[in-house]
Amino acid sequence: MVVTVVATTVSVEEERSKKKSTGGFVDEMRSVAMKLHGKDQSKGGEKETQGKPWPKWEPNIDGYLKFLVDSKLVYDTFDKIVDKADFPEYAEFKNTGLERTVNLLKDLEWFKEEGHSIPEPLSPGLDYSLYIEGLSKTDPHAFICHFYNTYFAHTAGGQMIGKKVAAKILNGKELEFYKWDSDLPHLLHNVREKLNRVAENWTRDEKNHCLEETEKSFKFNGDILHLILA
Template structure:
């Protein structure tokens, strides 16, 4: 069940490679913001939009930074395999492992609108709500391992949308990119847990890196540098991410090689659905 076809764009993590640097605590017009400096981008996954071209195979990569974790059959933590497949969907100028040709202008050339950004936030809220509901419901018992990780975003998005409403903006209803993706996640969660985990990983990890940089760039252009709750976390983001990495590696340690490969094969679809949400911002 794929969303309407459209042109491809580079993933949000590409921005982090170009512009990401540690941020200090600073004050916006609305509230104090502390953004913890992230891990090096090379060790994070990417959400990029690419056409679905069929099956992929697991790719090897060297961990740029990795705490001790359960290793796969080849001695590599499974999250590093997930990262490696994602990195190969970059262009060469975005990552050494990249193999794709550039397909879109950089974010610095985007001309976002508040209306388009609101559509992105509304649809993102639908997706994050579904991810949170799935792990809380835990129809697969080990989904419960990923509840209350500190990476959850739906409540933050709810606050941000209320802030926009108080500024006089009309909040749109969810649209096809968000509802289609949420329905797909619900279907996977019931029938294909390995594929679901691929989406869980890429959505959350992408948002903490390239997604955060997109938010910063958009804020500079249309929100007078207002920093939204969507891009703030309680505690140390790097540690929150590492906690989830450890859980992902532990869960995947019980999977067969075929189940791991199946998870990796879902990466391009994950990027495509996430890219459909991002397209709201500049169209």
């Protein structure tokens, strides 16, 4: 179930991006994400689904706070990785405008002011943060796959989920997590170009290795998304 939901969030952005494609390796990452989405929606995949489809979900404040806290931990980790830049290509992704850490901090402060207790990160966020941190030091091609899928899924399907949750439990309040300071399509276009530029000098084997990491990205992000129902 979890993977199915995350695949959906990625595919929404991918469909939107078709007409604005910059070509290059980003198109390959998009294609793999869409194929994985189709696989997860197959009859066999549905048999493995233990939860309910999104329209029937019943999110709650406690679960949503867990989701936001774990999401912040993951975005914190991405920020630190690109800032440190153990591999030179990571520096391409500093200050892209897609960063979410500050926005999530504002949202958690708002919840605190509303009288809610902010939980500590749980295993989904902790596990993913540890994974991408380790990966970033030894395997830049796989790391780039996680960077792409995490940020781009949030700009489309993530917004859709945010609106559904807000309508159900926040009286329609739009959180900062779902706002960007600049024109979002322009930001996404710039990051796509950076991703293509980074991958220009990769070998075919290195590109394939990056693409093979997509399913793990879906799984980790899906575990965090599932916290909304915790």
